[in-house]
Amino acid sequence: MTPAATPARVDSRAKFTVRGWCFLTAAVLSLAAATWLGRKDVLALSLFLGMVPLMSALAMWLLKPRVLLKRSVDPPLVTLGDAAQVALQVRRRSAFGTRGRTPGSTTADRAAVDVHERVDPLLGRDQDFSVPVSGAPVGYTVRPRRRGIHELGPATVRVDDPFGVVTELLDVAERTSLHVAPDPEELTEHGASLARESGNDPARRAQPQPGPDNVTTREYRHGDPMRRVHWAASAKHGELMVRQEDPRSTRKAVVILDTVEQHWPGERVWAGVLPSTHEFEWAVTAAASVVEHLTRRETVVHALDDRGRPLPRGNSGAAELRDTAVGDTAATEVVHGLSQVALAPRPEPGTASDPLTVRLDREGLVHPVLLLTGTLSPDAARRYVQATAGSASCSVVMVVAAPLVRPESADVFESAGWSVVLASRWTDVDAAWLAVTGGGSLMAPPPPEPGAPQLSMDDVMGRTRSRTTA
Structure with missing residues (x-):
């Protein structure tokens, strides 16, 4: 899927409607009949029929009809799978737009315009309404199918003259954003230790x-x-x-979400307007699940990205935050903030110190670490190993894209004593969470095509081992 392309600018020139062309055709026929029969009354009729659409077009060109469209979303931030209500209001700024009259209504209430609303396909279908220009709202419901920042709009407003013989399309370029947070999954209590038990783990000081x-x-x-x-x-x-x-409680842990674009080479998808992949979306859901699970169990989680920046909270970006610690009361804000997380190019190497290492050293984060990453290079794996050298225990979940081949960076992590879990975007998040304590491979196969034989896990792992050996 590709992001919604910038729509071509709407041709806003006034055009004749079917009724307008009928008027002009009737005027020409009446003029021919008046010439043939020599009847002045038929000539007057032809002039009237021709002048109506021509004068309406001239008036439309001179007065430049305009409308003010306002769009609101309630709520502006939802969890994946929940619904949001969108309301459209139109105010008239000209004398046109008087279609759609209803008996007993005032002049201000009778006018209406046709509105074509463009909607992100991940939210629903495009909408067509007849919206009253009195400001009375007309609404519809969207239900997002992927987390991210989704845009509603732009809209195209069709304005007619009072006789309905001339129409003009007005392009309302304003867009409204809907933030969609990932839906955290329920994780098993067994994985609350985050990593293998370590006797010198400073995060396990005496606490209830x-x-x-x-x-x-x-x-x-x-x-x-x-x-x-x-x-x-x-x-x-x-x-x-x-x-x-x-x-x-004094239990603490560190969760790092890798957002480097080069580490997620799977099929490119879009989380609304944000670049992403299916594997990265799995990692975002896993990060939300782990943060919520641990904070609910007396654990302070330091939620970071690959550059050592705090994960965004709510509608604030990571650049506005300084404290990385997340407690139970702030966990929901972090989950909501994950609606803004997107893939970004790898920063250019510089002479300055690694920002992730600086962050971990400055805040003394030597607690158990969980890294959520994709298919990264051995050099990138060594960077994470060096940055977390002082941590009590470290684990990594590597979300591998097809073909399911064990990356060389997994050996780098294992040689440094990390617990390594290989997963695919079809792997159950809770299963990967349980495997964090001991490592392993949970690269679930893709769902079979209709009519294709079921591919077992033994077949997948057998093929993976044979490719690795080769």
């Missing part, structure tokens, strides 16, 4: 373990998943309450 005694509740906030609702507390307080673990 997750349990009913150190779980508190707070009021429900927009965006909180319904599975966190504490129904007993909600019944007691008379309003929705959600579970929130006691923040006294």
